[in-house]
Amino acid sequence: MSIETVKAHFRQWNREHDVMEFATPSATVEQAAETIGVIPARIAKTLSFRGEGEKAMLIVAAGDAKVDNKKFRHTFGFKARMLTPDEVLEQTGHVIGGVCPFGLKTELDVFLDDSLKRFETVYPACGSVNSAIELTLDELVRFSSAKEWVDVCKGWDGAEPDSQETVF
Template sequence: MRLTNYNRSDDIIELDLSSATVDLAATALGVEPARIAKTLAFRGKDEAESVLIVAAGDAKIDNKKFKQVFGVKARMLSADETLEQTGHAVGGVCPFGLKNELPVYMDVSLKRFSTVFPACGSSNSAIELTCEELIEFGKGREWLDICKSWADGVE
């Protein structure tokens, strides 16, 4: 699904600076890094299957939780595999306008913010969305508690 389908294309922020990492995006947008909604691409149960997780910028995947939910060890896709599966290069990966229909899950680490900033398919673009808009526009399947390190410094 593209953002044009929601009449939000004009809300995409094209940055003069790179937003390819959480810290770069936060600096370019003038927000705290935790509000950057990073999209991470992982291998699914089947080698040919991929899964996207959208999480807060300060959250880290908890390997134990990932295995409990997906039944496999958390293994990120390579940069080439990510581009092949999503149609977006690393640094601009987002749940919108995907090349292949992939399952997308949102992590609860995002829910503490009224709005977050996911990328929009390039290393210098973003959009400000509510969590409800993010899950709707990104075709999120469900909210998961699959990350660590973001809640009160708990690992």
């Protein structure tokens, strides 16, 4: 079970008991925000993309942010292509709605989007469609083994999304 691998991941910092499990689903940003009682932007959603080669990459972004294809291509040097649900499960070990950068099935590159920097704490999922944990940004960096902060999202800073670009 995926939530168990996430709890095992947090055990190394004695934080496995901080993983919250809910009676109601928290699989979408809106469901998670309502369940936890925070604004949707504070939900740290994990997006899965095809990286270079066969390996996937994860981007953790604020709940109100959308990937900007132009920024993504400029940052990584290739087009943003999301994984299928089956590929997400195969690469991460987590189902859609519970994807997080913790307790991963395979070692993947994790990037954190600047859209998260507005908050002292955020709420990423924990491997199931009804779980989350509250983390500071420093904890998110440490626990996810994030490679770096990136600026690949739009729509969160009050700017209107460019209608020419695909919004994920």
